Amino acid sequence: MKIIVCYKWTLDEADIRVDAATRAVLKERAKYRISPYDRNAVECGVRLAGKSGGEVVALSVGTAELGNSAKDILSRGVTRLAWLGCQELEDADAAGTARALAAAARKIGDYDLIVCGEGSSDSYSQQTGPRLAELLDIPVVTCASEISLDGSRLTVKRKLEEGFEITETTLPALITVLPDINEPRIPGLKEILGASKKPAERFSAEDLGLDPETLKPLARRDSLLGTATDRRRIVLKGEGAAAELLTILKQEGFC
Template identity: 40%
Template sequence: MSQKIVACYKWVLDEADVSFDKDLNPDMSKARPKISEYDRNAIEAAVQLADEAGEGLSVGLTVGDSGAASSQKEALARGLSEAVLVDTGAEAVTDYVVLADALAAGIGNIGEVSVVVCSEGSSDQFGRQTAPRLAAVLDWPVVTAVTGMSLEGDTLRAVRKLEDVEETVEVPLPCVVAVLPEINSPEMPGMRAILDARKKPSEQVALADLAVETDPAAEVTGLKGYQTERKNIVIDEGSAEANVAALLAALRKEGVA
């Protein structure tokens, strides 16, 4: 049976390019954009689920300013069949309420979606809110912390990683899932995949045309880095047994062990 699987992903600044001054104010002027590391897992999971469905179609969906259109080529090179950008214009969406509404509108615009795959969080914020909020807007069931999933007719079967156990659940379609990085190991697209991506359809839809309320419920008022003070204790007692004993003694002294 044909299934349409949507992978939601985010176009973020590469955290490796962000620097901080002495007052821990971030400098993002040299940071290059990329698809969030965790969202690459979501894309790979969507592609695999669509392949499993036989005639499945995998669609990449992102919400962002006009610069996010640059992400579509890479998303398609990672195996997606199509790519859609909900274009917010000059303004970036930083509010999860607006983001969920925009994604839901984009999914409605795509139509006949069976499964929406998100990551647990993006590499810039990792708020773990996108999938639950999106499911609430769509009024679909949601499964989080997913490390494995498969389609069985009109049902999705998923394995969830909890604190000390694994849980297997089944939910009816359509549904939203949030996957953990353990679900797969996405590879960098090769030259053939990059060339093939140019032939795949991509679309930009203006957020203003989707009748989405864009007044944020929360507003970012500032960004500040943080610094961790380390004790810089080096344990080198010689043998492995002595090192372990010294480590345990240090942990007991700190009240950890």
């Protein structure tokens, strides 16, 4: 069995600051890490392969910076890493990312299952997984919170807003997973120290038959500013305060 697990190398948003005066987004202190839901995807693939035997290929696409993720991802139980690094993928949108991932998945070939996180911690568009499945022409099941595999039949419990749905599909297929699906492992010392001995293959766009220009985002970003919520800071005092509050709330359309 060959499982591909996809991951995104994102900035840790907890360390991103917004300058109060200019609203400029300050990324200097933020470090890259594997997007949290993708850690669930990796864990899901590794556990399935552990039960059924076979290999787990970690796959990602991005700029050259992505190379720094190799030891981290390879310490999490996967068999090997394949990644595409090209500058055109800087600020890639879900369409470009899916196109690049699809070409890489075809190059890896013979996959039975592809596991993605439900969304990335930076943009959380929830599009990359379904787009990738469409490009590869395989079924996709999103919002997976539990899975079980019986031969080539995959049963998925989907967590939806109004309840659960159990669905079945045959392999090859793609699933996107929610964090409920598992508790990702903490890599041990030996796994970390052994990571550099595992194979890591870097593809170029040419290797995958891709025109790098087609990977660029379709939309153009003119600026990036942090959001700022301006509070009214209205303080009501004295006897008529409650009535006055009610009037204001009505004016604002809250009641």
